[in-house]
Amino acid sequence: MISSNTHMDWGPVKMVDRRRVYIILLLFTLGVAAIAGRLFWIQVAAASRFTERNIDLVKNSVLQRQRGLILDSGRGRFVDRSGQALTGEVRRGLLVFPVNEAYYGTAEQRKPLLAILRTGESEWRSFLSGLKEPAWWPNPEGKPLGLTNEQAAQIEKLGIPNVRVAELTIRYPAGMPAAQLIGFVGQNPERVESVFRDQLEKGQLQRDSEIGASGLEKTFEPWLRSLGPTTLSYFMDAGKRPLPGLDARIVSSETAHYPLTVHTTIDAGLQRGIERAMDRLGVTDGAVVVLDADNADVLAMASRPSFDPTNVDLPGGGWSNKALIPATPGSVFKIVVAAAALEAGVVQPNEAFECHGELGKYGFRCWKEGGHGTLTLEEAFAESCNITFAEVMKRLTPEQVEAAARKLGLLSPVGWEGNVGGRPFRQFDGEASGQLFAAGTPTNDEGVLLQTAIGQRDVRITPLQAANMVVSLLHEGEVLEPRAVSSITLKSGKVLETFAEKKVLSPEENGISGATARKLLSWMHEVVETGTATSLQKAKWPLAGKSGTGQVITDGPRTTDNQWFVGFAPADRPRYAIAVLAANVPSDRAGIALELFRSTTDFMADRDALQTSAK
Incomplete structure (x- = not known):
């Protein structure tokens, strides 16, 4: 009984102890789970909240293993008028790929590979020995070596584990034509914050994102912006060695619509021909603009000094487009003075002027020693007589000359502008206005007006304005707006945006009269037939135009000249309006602009003949 009672007395006690053990175990389990959960939260779920610099530890631990090599920035591309790529050469x-310091491939693998690459054993070993991450095999200029389809197929057949053929998009290929017109991209945090604040706040751009910095890259930035690059992703261990089994893979952000294509009006073949002519003739400063005589589209816009968009020297200024920068025009401006005189009727058709070489005051002289003798205004235009134009200027008011300059599109930007997407838009980056008188210049001072008559003193025009002035004459006083871009298309080829041909003025809207335009064109024929440009008679096409020499005074006794020739070709059936500027040429090097004009038109004539014979 006792034992039985004893058993009965202990039973309740054991039940209580078990409950306590269960509770303790439960609490312990919950505690461990809480600690584990907390560690998970710290180490994984909220790692970015546990660093002073807001660094996502999980993301960066993956990035330490996964790397990406950019194959294509994803930025929209430029093509010429026939669809030939200007940027984005594939x-x-x-x-x-690095494997280990001692791995160079087998001798059997290396021999054919090195033959394809046209390199030697020592160069191959030297390249691999310093390799820490995948790199492109370079050409002599240090850029990725381009492979032909045949070479690529041969390399892939070799089955070498540490090499791979891949496609790379070169944004700015070597020798890219129209570099200043196209421009370049670069980082500009201040501009991102001021101009693209909405995209910055939405995360579509970062402060250090590359954006268009000049040229069409800058003005067409909204259409060119990338959705993201195409990258070759690969995994590496802590020693920066590729991890076996984790092969490289291509990751692309391209969609069915993007990237976009910007269709320029440029003729890439003509552009290259002109740039070669400039270099051959030693034109290191200046510009050539060729416009389609029918609609003023820019067919070529070459600028010097030369410019490499992959290595931009900002202080050097070679990236500036000289075709859009005003320069002293010299006697090219006599077209404007003659137009003003004809419109105002201040000169009689057969009126004679006397040129003895000097005006007799202000130290004003004609370029021809001893003068031209007796001549009409038409003859003075052909001979570019300074004295005759000084006498004509005395009969004009500053307002009449300014009106003629404005009617010919020389006192404001002439490049395409309009509203696109509800916002004002200009195609050309940094296109400047022309100038007749500088601020503070006494416009009624006779000495000032005489210098203005021959395109000196304060007068400034751009090569684009000069070429477009010729188009205006060919269109009997109608001023058009030159385009550099005609349309933008989606990746599918569907047109997204068009930039229609436009005009600024017509004779009915206060342009010069058709009669004045026709007379000036006939006088431009005389310049080549009997005047200052008879050397152009040797050209392959008949030519017409107006020469000009603007004196540029530099520090000290040294002076240089801006040599100009503006005109049209062929003279008997005009298809092109052309402006040539050889800037800051030493005064003893005459005739450079004429040679460049002739080289440009001869190149056109030869190419036209080839195209005709091929049909």
């Missing part, structure tokens, strides 16, 4: 290249 090139096959050879990617070399």
